[in-house]
Amino acid sequence: MSFQVTPGWLPFHPSPSKPRFVAPAGAVDAHCHVFGPGDRFPYAPERKYTPCDASKEQLFALRDHLGFSRNVVVQATCHGSDNRALVDALESSGGRARGVATVAHDVTDKELQALHVAGVRGTRFNFVKRLVDFTPREVLMDIASRVAPLGWHVVVYFEARDLPELWDFFTTLPTTVVVDHMGRPDVSQPVNGPEFEGFVKLMRENENIWSKVSCPERLSVGGPPALDGERAPYRDVVPFAKRLVETFPDRVLWGTDWPHPNLKDHMPDDGLLVDYIPSIAPTPEAQGKLLVDNPMRLYWND
Ligand code: 0GY
Numbered sequence: 001m002s003f004q005v006t007p008g009w010l011p012f013h014p015s016p017s018k019p020r021f022v023a024p025a026g027a028v029d030a031h032c033h034v035f036g037p038g039d040r041f042p043y044a045p046e047r048k049y050t051p052c053d054a055s056k057e058q059l060f061a062l063r064d065h066l067g068f069s070r071n072v073v074v075q076a077t078c079h080g081s082d083n084r085a086l087v088d089a090l091e092s093s094g095g096r097a098r099g100v101a102t103v104a105h106d107v108t109d110k111e112l113q114a115l116h117v118a119g120v121r122g123t124r125f126n127f128v129k130r131l132v133d134f135t136p137r138e139v140l141m142d143i144a145s146r147v148a149p150l151g152w153h154v155v156v157y158f159e160a161r162d163l164p165e166l167w168d169f170f171t172t173l174p175t176t177v178v179v180d181h182m183g184r185p186d187v188s189q190p191v192n193g194p195e196f197e198g199f200v201k202l203m204r205e206n207e208n209i210w211s212k213v214s215c216p217e218r219l220s221v222g223g224p225p226a227l228d229g230e231r232a233p234y235r236d237v238v239p240f241a242k243r244l245v246e247t248f249p250d251r252v253l254w255g256t257d258w259p260h261p262n263l264k265d266h267m268p269d270d271g272l273l274v275d276y277i278p279s280i281a282p283t284p285e286a287q288g289k290l291l292v293d294n295p296m297r298l299y300w301n302d
Contacts, residue, residue, distance in 0.1 A: 003038040006049045010267045012259035016065065017271035020231055021278050023067045024288050028295035030072040031180070031214050031255025034059055034089045035079075041088070044080025048131055051078050054259035056089035062258055063096075066274050072253075072299055074155065075102040075124055076261060077131045083115060090119040098299040100124050100155050103147070105139045116150050121299050122178065123147050127158035127166060137169050148175040153210075153298065160185050160195050167202065176208050176298070178253065181215040182240055188221050191239040203248055210251040210298075213241035213290070216276055217260065217268040224266055231275040233268075241280040249289050253298070254281075 036043065036053040043050055063071055073089050075081075081104040090099050100122040101115050125140050126132045144154050153176035158166055160183050170177055183199045190196075203209050216234030217224060224233050245252050254277060256270050281287045 001039055001042045003036075003043055003050045005052050008264070009049070009052060010260075010263050011052050012054060013267050013269050016062065016269050019066060019271045019274035021275050023274065023277070024284070024292055025069070026296070027068045027291040028070040028072060028253075028299070029063060029066070029068045029255050029258075030253040030295045030299070031074055031212050032059060032071055032258045033076045033261065034073055034085050035076065035259065035261075036085060041079070041082070041085035043078050044082055046080055046133065047078040049078055049262060051076075051259070051261055056085075056092055059089065059258065060093065060096075062256070062270060066256070066270060069096065070295070070300075071097040072100065072255065072295060073097050074100045074255075077102075077126055078261070081107075083120070086120075087115065087118045093119075095119075102126075103143060105143060107143075107146075109146075112147065112150060116152075121151070122153045122155050124155040124157065127156065127162060129159075131157075141169070141173070144173050144175060151302070153178055155180060157181070158183060160199070163198055163202065170202065170209065171206050173208075176210065177206075178210045178212065178298070180212050181218060181257075182211050182213060182244060184219065185240050187219050187236045187240055191243055196240060196243075200243070200247065203244070203251065207251075210253065210294075211244050211248070212253045212255060213244050213280055214253070214255045215257050216241070217263065217266070217273065218257070224268060224272070231272060232279050233272050233276055235279075238276075238279050242282075245281045245286055245290060249286055250294060252290050253295055254290050 035051040081102045083101045099120045101120045155178045157180040216237035220234045222236040
């Protein structure tokens with residue numbers, strides 16, 4: 001089946017630069033996707049966008065180019081709850097990729113078990129309104145209570161303005177909860193302003209809640225510029241990510257978000273994204289936790 005890519009869709013960077021930052025041995029890119037290829041793994045009928053294909057081979061080549069060792073492949077909404085492309089990537093990775101799936105309410109125990117054997121260790125609940133239709137909270141809670149005994153966590157994706165309404169749901173989930181992209185803060189507001197304080201409070205009061213300090217390219221208002229060739233991009237996002245890395249060093253993860261769905265203005269150079277890491281995690285100790293210890297504890301603990 002061939003698919004028409006959403007008009008205006010930006011393809012991923014064709015030749016990312018080599019990062020200057022050398023990631024510690026065993027580093028994990030803990031948030032990335034595979035898309036299709038659509039003729040083999042069709043996109044979901046209920047999708048809100050059609051991406052360009054982004055294959056497992058391209059993902060693994062990027063991993064090597066960036067000096068990383070492992071990937072956590074996260075199911076994106078364009079594949080709905082059809083996890084075949086994700087599972088195919090995990091099974092082709094030689095044990096170097098684990099996954100976060102999206103499962104429907106009618107998923108069987110046998111299907112959950114098969115996903116687990118393939119390397120899935122979490123399920124994703126998406127609350128971003130431009131990406132998904134509404135699913136009742138009871139349905140999600142039921143799914144969470146079925147995956148928790150497998151040792152899986154729940155990944156949640158939402159916009160900062162929706163946190164107050166989602167708070168009670170998140171704080172009653174029966175397993176570890178990982179928030180995508182710091183809950184998408186408005187980085188034009190102060191890092192100690194009410195919005196981000198709310199997110200820090202969520203993590204402070206709930207020790208089972210983690211955050212990905214990823215996606216500066218999505219959150220930045222100032223944009224990507226490498227100032228005069230300096231490889232320290234997305235300056236306006238740094239204080240937010242740095243604060244979480246400092247405050248919760250054992251509950252943060254980092255990922256490229258390759259192939260960067262739904263970016264409208266610019267497509268990041270993935271090498272430059274890696275060079276963002278030392279600005280948010282300046283010490284070798286913080287880098288080791290962010291890139292190795294934390295993701296290994298969550299995804300390769302068996
Ligand atoms: C991301 C971000 C986005 C999309 C998805 O599942 C998805 O479709 O995650 C987005 O558009 O913000 O996490 O890569």
